[in-house]
Amino acid sequence: MTGMDRLRGHLVKEYRKKTAKSRAVFHRAEKVMVEGGSHSNRLWRPYPFFAAAAEGPVVRDxxxxxxxxxxxxxxxxxxGHNPKLIRREMAACLGRGALHTGFEASHQIELAETLVRKLxxxxxxxxxxxxxxLATMYAVMLAQGLTGRDHVLKIxxxxxxxxxxxxxxxxxxADVGFEGRESAGLLDDIVRRTLVTRFNDCDDLQRIIKENGDRIACFIVEPFLxxxxFLPASKEYIELARRLTAQKGIxxxxxxxxxxxxxxxxGVQTLYGVRPDLTAFGKIIGGGHAVSAVVGSREDMEGCGRARGPGGRVLFEGGTFSAHSEYMKAGLIMLGHLVRGASTIYPKLARSGEKLRRAIERAFADEGVPARCTGYGNDVVPGSSLFMVHFPREAGLTYKNPEEIYDDRRTNVALREEILKLALLVNGVNAVHGGGSVSVAHGDKDIDRTIEAYGETARLFKKYLY
Ligand SMILES: Cc1ncc(COP(=O)(O)O)c(C=O)c1O
Structure with a gap:
């Protein structure tokens, strides 16, 4: 039995002791739900806890x-979870009758105006x-419709x-790196037409666009991966991407x-000073609701409204619940708050992120466990509230691209995904992929308590593994 097996055994025992009800709920869920839930990121081994309530920085099972x-x-x-300022307004909305109507209503205009103005x-x-x-899918369809090309380039x-x-x-x-297909049920042709390039690698981007540029409809990339x-693109990379795509009509x-x-x-694009043709937004912009958006120039976006490209109109019908009036209102409150409070909110988020990343690295170093955090900003992104911990197999590895992070020969991915996850849960912290995102609701006490939990984890790692 390896040290990993023994540590896993110890942690599973501790986790089971504190989560007996969740275990029973999971067994019930497993009978009627695929894998016992609705999203693989919420389903960890041996079973997930089931949430009963969440407020601010904390979730209760x-x-x-x-x-x-x-x-x-x-x-x-x-x-943070369930912020009062959105909850209050939503309660009032529901009182007025805010369930879905399927008619156009005006909150969506204000949210659209906010997105356009802020870009x-x-x-x-x-x-x-x-x-x-759906937002990224429609963005790709729109690009293919407008250009008449059928290849997509991604990272x-x-x-x-x-x-x-x-x-x-x-x-x-392990065999093909990032050239693999991720799902059954995909048409071979679509997989073949999806091209993959290395993040932050200017030479590879130049090569792939030189070889395939005339066939590529769009290059889709997260400026902060x-x-x-959780890696920021270099300014050079994003500027090159803009230049090359413009030259080739991508x-x-x-x-x-x-x-x-x-x-x-x-968008973080405003920090890079680079304007893409299309932007996909989601997550934060819904104020806790299912909202996403595609934003682009009037000319390009009108390809969804009437025939523009060689193949006619791109049928971007957002769906039955698109622009749900209550969701739009929640998004507006969220964005309004972030815009008004930006001068304090973003520096606070960045400070908390920085403190966590540094302290986590120190906690592991103190126990002689090689660990590195990503999530740091760069010369463009001044600070960041994201953090992700990695356990390099080679001393001194610093992380610049996903290949280093996810190649198990270089980094112990299972230690992060499985063992760190459980060790933190046992110590009262929920992390995903070794970390996550700090919210405005996380105060100094929460951050300090989190650092202690990583410290406890580092001591366990030392005892069993190093
Ligand atoms: C960068 C990015 N794009 C797209 C998606 C897909 O969004 P959704 O889960 O809302 O479909 C995610 C989800 O995590 C994401 O992180």
Missing amino acids: VDGNTYIDYWQGHYANVL GGKEAKVRFTTSGT GGGWHGSSPYLLKGVKFH GVGG LLVFDEIISGFRFCPS
């Missing part, structure tokens, strides 16, 4: 345990839908939701579903 939470609604809850574009237009997956490690165009090169596969490793699509309103009261 059905057993009455509380956890300081950095998952925060898939990183959507930048103000600094007078001539931009917006279409809403209900998930990040190895880039996660844009599970739309067929983008389910390649998300996970690192999310699940791929649409540049920024996926700002995590980064939108996370680093500043707008």
Whole structure:
């Protein structure tokens, strides 16, 4: 039995002791729900806790345990769970009868105006839908419709939701790296037409566009990489992407579903000073509701309204619940608050993120456990509330791209995903992929308590593994 097995055994025992009710609920869920739930990021082994309530930085499970939470609604809850300012207004809305009507209503205009204004574009237009997956899917369809081309270029490690165009090169596969298909049920042709390039690698971008530029409809990239490793793109890379795509008639699509309103009261693109052709927003902009949007120039976006490209109109129908009036109102409150409070909110988020990243690295170093955090900003993004911990197999490895983070030969991925996860839960912290996002609701005490939990974890790692 390896040290990992023994540590896993110890942690599973401790976790089971505190989560007996969750375990019973999970067994019930497993009978009628695939894998016992609705999203694989919420389903960890041996079983997830089931949430009973959540407020601010904390989530409480059905057993009455509380956890300081950095998952925060898939990183959507930048103000923490259930912020009062949105809750109050939503309660009033419901009192007035805010359930779905299926008619156009005016809150959506204000939210669209806010997005356009914050991107600094007078001539931009917006279409809403209900998930990040749909927003990026429509952005790709729009790009293909406008250009008449059928290839899509994305980043190895880039996660844009599970739309067929983008389910390649998300996970690192031991045999093919980021060239693998991520799902059954995809047409071979679509997989073949999805091209993958290395994040932050200017040479690779130049090469792939030189070789395939005439076939590529769009290059989709997160300027601050999310699940791929919480890494900021270099300014040079983003500027090159803009230049090369413009030269070749490729649409540049920024996926700002995590980064939108996370680093500043707008897209992170405003910090880079680079305007893409299309931007996808989601998560934060819904104020805790299912809202996403595609924003682009009036001319491009009108490709959804009437025939523009060679194939006719792009049928971007956001769906039955798109621009749900109550959701639009929640989004407006959220964005209004972030815009008004930007001068205090973003520095606070950045300070908390910095403190956590530094202290976590120190906690592991103190126990002689090699660990590095990503989530740091760079010369463009001054500070960041994101953090992700990695356990390098080689001493001195610093992380610059998803290949280093997800190649198990270089980094012990299972230690982060499985063992760290459980060790933190046992110590009252919920992290996903080794970390998560700090919210405005996380105070100094929460951050200090979190640092203690990582310290406890580091001591366990030393005892069993190093
Ligand atoms: C960068 C990015 N794009 C797209 C998506 C998909 O969004 P959704 O889960 O709302 O479909 C996600 C989800 O995590 C994401 O992180």
